[in-house]
Amino acid sequence: MKIILTHDHMDFDALASLVAASKLYPAAKMLLPKLQSEQVKKYLAIYRDSFAFSSFKQVDWEETDHLILTDVASVKRTEGASKWKDSMEVTVYDHHPLAESDKEDHFTYHIHHTGAAVTILIEEIIKRNIPVAPYEATLFALGLYTDTGSFTYPHTTIRDLKAALFLMEKGMQLDIVRQFSEESFTVDQQEAFQSYLNKADKLVEHGVTMIVSSLEASRFVNNVNSITARVLETTGADAVITVTNMQNKVFVIGRSATDRINLLPLMKRFHGGGHPKAASASIKHGNIKEITGTVKELLPGMITVSVCAEDLMSAPVKTITEEASIDKAKQQMLYYGHNGFPVVDENGKLTGIISRRDIDKAAQHGYGHSPVKAYMSTDPVTISKATSFERIQQLMIQHNIGRLPVLFEDELIGIVSRTNVIEHMHSQTIKRDKNNIKADMQSLLSRPVFDLLTKVGELADQLHFKSYIIGGIVRDLLLGIPNEDIDIVIEGDAIKFAETFADKYGGTVKRHETFQTASVETTDQSKLDFTTSRTEFYKRPAALPTVTNSNIREDLYRRDFTMNAIAASLQPATFGDLIDYFNGAADIEKKQLRVLHNLSFVEDPTRILRGIRFEKRFSFKMDKETESFLRESISSISALTKSRISTELRYLFAATDPAGSIARMDHLNVLDAFLPGAVWNERTAATLNALLIHEDMKDWDRSGNDFWFITVLTLYTIDLDRLRYSETVAETKHQRKFAHELTTLLEHYPSDIFTSPGALHEIAAKTEDDVLVFAECMLKTGDETEQKHSATIRTYRIKRTEISKWITGDDLKSAGLTPGPSFKTYMFQIEQAVLNGDVTNREEALDYVHTLLD
Template sequence: MDVITTHVNADFDCLGGMIAARKLYPEAQMVFAGAQERSLREFFLQSAVYAHGFKRVRDIDLAAVTRLILVDVRQSDRIGPFGEVARRKGVEVHIYDHHPAGKADLQADFEVIRPVGATVTVFCQLFMEKGIVPTPDEATMMMLGLYEDTGSLLFNSTTAKDYQAAAFLLEHGANLNTVADFLTQEMSAEQVALLHELIQNRTVLNVNGVDISIAHASVENFVGDLAVLTHKLKDMENLDALLVAARMGDRVFLVGRSRVPEVPVGEILAELGGGGHSFAGSGTVRDLTLVQVLDRLPEILRRHVNPQWQARHLMSFPVKGIGPESTIREARTLLTRYNINTLPVMDGPRVVGLLSRQVADKAAHHGLADVPAREYMSTEFASVASDSTVDELKELIVVRSQRFVPVVEKGRAIGVVTRTDLLRHMVSGMRSGRRREIETGINEGALTLKKRQVARLIREQLPSRVLEVLQELGVVGDALQCEVFAVGGFVRDLLLRQPNLDVDIVVEGDGIAFASEFARRQGCRIRSHQKFGTAVIIFPDGFKVDVASTRMEYYLEPGALPTVEDASIKLDLYRRDFTINTLAIALNGPRYGELLDFFGGQRDLEEKAVRVLHNLSFVEDPTRVFRAIRFEQRLGFRIGVHTEHLLRSAVRMGFVDKVGGARVFNELVIILKEANPVPAVARMAELQLLKYLHPALVLTPRIRQRFEEASRVIHWHELLYTGEPCQGWLVYFLCLTVELDKDAMEGICRRLAVPARYVGMLCEQRAEARSRLQSLERRRARGTRTKASELYQWLKPLATEVLLAMMAQAGTDEVRQQISHFFTHLRNVSPLLDGNDLLALGIPPGPQYKVILHHLLQARLDGRVLTRDDELALVRKRYFNRGGPKT
């Protein structure tokens, strides 16, 4: 006799799997090995599932069983009385399951085990392979199991094959209304009481850097659907990993759920007689009390929870050190350059001592600046390996007060961990008891978004094309064994849910080599800059990705361009301008979606604050004052109080004057290219920055009015769809400087090193436009009509940007309309006749052609000719006599 069975406390995946197995073994008897979960029992009461012929154990002659088909289980101690049958000699055992092996003790004669989200999915794959078609009732019961075990296809354990299985079942009549009715039932009073007790008794255990919640309860009678309650608790408290232990009567029931691979709950519960997979597990304990189970859990967790944070995760690299013979003076220079407090003293790749800033300063104070570092370095220090745990680092840094710990592999220093590194890790690792997700997608009160949240943001916010590019970048990084990160404004705007497809990538390694390999695989081309270790990947359709090697910067003097050296991702992010731009997202396979936030960038996004990373930020690079204003106005943020104090100090002390004019000009152009630059320019005026363009430049109410008018005329021109390019920033710049005289404007162009192609427009054409505008205003005031040909002659030589600035600066609507009329009706007017026509009329070629065509143009502009014949008649009348063309 063939028997199909499953584990005790069967759920819908068991039911669906047994129904499916019957299609493969039509003569087999379906028997539940023990009790079922409450939701499944209610389904039996309210549906016609009894028609499928389920038997009770007592109706089966166990001695007659020759083949045992097990569904969703592989342990003999989880199938009740069938455990003995499975171990009996001569009984053939077939197994269909989706759980990893764990401590399964049954050896099957035939098995189908696949790493998917539900056992039902295993059968759906077999059905599709064999052409087996379930009935609508069977498909509905299978869909119940699929949805329950994958959390409606939302659990981490869900795979693409689970979605295919759902589509297959839906195609064959699965009733989703029935699925919804039985998977979203209200909790009973007993379940509510049990859930309340679990909430009250929840504690958090940190194991190897991972927070794991453990909840327990004790009731006298059995309460069903403990797995459902576990899911509710996990979702209510937004937990990464949760283990629930509930004593019911004389047994302890266990359920585990995990969102992170570091906590494999299936393996953990297998040590207590249960099982499951990495993200979900369950079990029943008969021989231990609840207290004993809770006592054993910490030790079990320590064995199975993978260390999440090790020294290699916290360390900075490459190591910046000095040789033993280097002087104290040289050491102080490096300490200042790299903004660090301790330098390792290196004998080749080996660390032989540590020299702190305090020791170096005191030695210099005592006149010992030229003494070798080896004389005053500390030689009593400990180092760690790259896989050393956070606890080991805490012992050295907190207990033994060693503020600087070298990370060493095979005698070679590969990185360092400082007290600050450890403190940042400990702070970012804190977890509040409950978090609320706000509109930006940032967790309130938390300092780190989970990988799944970031991955979801990427899927939701980015086009599929960009999503594929990011994934392929990670694939190439894995192949080249280098870490790849998306960084900067792209990440910032992703978290803010603002569009930004300017993808910036940094690579811990050779950025150019990485870009070359990616381009080879994807059929792209690259443009590289060897000096800076950067490259641009250019796709066939023009889409671009900027790639750089991770690097650090230091400034030899205020306002100078930075000196660049290779560094780790942490030091690369530290060189950036503001905390909100220091966020990075890992793209490599195992870390895909991991958000790096070393400097509180998420906190400042949440608080809508623009803050620098250190107090000398504006001193080292004064152009950051312009960028601070730009981000503040673009994002609707506010410059932090301390940051604004530092900004005003840098402006007051004249550090902006030390910056090359071309760099200031570039920052100004970027501000003027903003969708609405008016608030940013007003903020520049408030912070006394306009004087660095020219001492006479101020933002008067009149200039501000013209500046705001510029926005309207630029939008008006865009709506004309002339196809003629217009650089809006030039229009704004002309309006901003409208009250400056010629000498002042030329002075601005020299101060800002304005490119020659713009100087003529900003000086000569600007002066010409001012004169023409004054003439038009005077004519309007006198009531004098300006002919179209005169308007054309005055305005035609001027660039589009200069004309739009004239419209913005016009004092009356009449004059503005005249310039508008030139744009829309006059600018592209030309005679219908050309030189060939004049030659055909018998007029010999020569300078006279230009005169005749100009005369025709004026006549057409003023409406004196309308057709080609009108032009021919005008030429004959004006330039012919009775004998032929005038000579």
């Protein structure tokens, strides 16, 4: 016999999970616990007969061999605890976190971090294509909506939303969901609520306010968890714990409004469970005074260390001097994308703050030439390195300001902006499956390299710097691709760091003062590149950027795509933690290529070619917005230099299938912008493919200087005018010579010259072999006549390498010729005869000489 159980004090998620499990196990009996929330009781008063519930008395426990637990992971938290035997098979469907140490060896667990337990069961119903009636869908929705707070609770996941969509398709009735999910307290519940407020004992630790309240109830009070949540909402505390003695049991219910308080360890002390912000426990025959005392004693230990200004701030700080003009301040804001600047005097001491609004007003009234000090806000609100996150929020709200300078011994060392605050709040609510890649680093990097990165982080910590791996290495680690081309960004002086690292661990340093970078080659020949974190701005489209020192966030923001704008910390305490301000990890998971900002392609149009390279290399696809930004920026391509375009094309064709990349360029309408006059059609595509598979070309070094150009050259083979124009695309003397030889050769086409190898020798004797291969491939893709001429070129190219010197100058003298220019003519004619097969040995060659003289 199979039995489906859920926890005591059944709420809608427990009830919905119970019924959903019965869809998966139709032969199992559903048992309702005696203790139910008030709203569940009201629901069952109407809908009880719609479901085949059984009572505990109807179960033959001796015949029961399989328990299915829903919304709970322990049999001890169900009414079946006393009936359970170790011999029973147990299957668990739950969404509450469960430590490995708490798992039973013979249990089968289906535990997932979803907002509601019923979501896990709905997914299984969908997978098995099990029919769901509208009344069942409505009950499942009640469990889903109530346990996720109508999808507003932080633990809500996209899986819950997808489950809701499925239920909507199956006919769930939202009016019924609203009717039963809206709670109104009974008289007993209102009295309990008021009692909790009256007996509230406030504890304040580390800037966190907690309330502990106890109640000796003369009769059972239902739905204490909702009452506790209402106390939290009413008092504005960071956490509330209620301890209630009812019917020989003490119930401990906790609700937290902050990530700084994790209630799970507290409830596990009483063998309870739940979520970090919503947990509970029940103790049979417990002593309420002792339990309340224990709660007060343990609660401060549940508080995590507060994030402070030093963790949030951006540094170094971009400032502007008091004497700088409003116009200069406006220009600086435009360059760096800031909405304000701290203002400093000639000694670098903070004297004020000027915002974009201040600057815009001054400029509007014609005071662009005036100094900043005339319009700045004086006596700015400042904070220290230790100012807590909560205090920072309070100050921003209290003073309605968007940035707080951080001072240490009167020196400006950083600034916390609204953006920093929002990013921290966002990072606390968005939970990724992978936010630390230390394990990936250990498995995909060699041991020596991993050890070096560990040493980098340790040294940075000692020097009070911050160190990160960044860009392509992090992307490849997330993709599971080995890559030891490692870029390390230092928040601080990268050259000084590199020198210190080499001194401590051995190695040589190459410094690049202009770019604030340095390379260290260690004693075991490992190489590490160190760069000072920086930002950049573009004075005009397609220009090279102006670069200045900055912080990790701005360093990431200057990059091309979100997938490359991810860093990982090397600091010992956070080693491997991802720094992912722009959700690049999520884009990698979705195989989506997304640009960082809407002017990215305008500022640097070579990012278009890079984007195509990443698409093809990693099988990614630009999102619609990125592709739209790309198409809007095509006009900026004309400002690029020839060398910047050729460099990107070389990278593109070396890393991808050239034909696929060119087809993508054509689809995006950028082919002609990068390569004026180039054409991609069936003929040029066929020519390129023939060239790429030709035995004399397929082993070419694709990263070489000429491969990209010969690839591009195929796009100009439509007509002679375009072919002549291709010489202007060439970057080197050799490339121009190649294009010129090809054009010269094809200027004679079509003609009788191409009907025999000997005739072809007239114009191709000094033509480079690769040029002949190109012409061979080009004609091979044409009609029958062109294919014959292609075969002629191939025969000529092979035979001319086999021309034997059967005739020498002495032979010509012996034949009666006087040395002179005619010697060269006769020798050439003999070569033609050999190429045409008229001469196959020395004797025939001598006879042929006499024929020429007759």
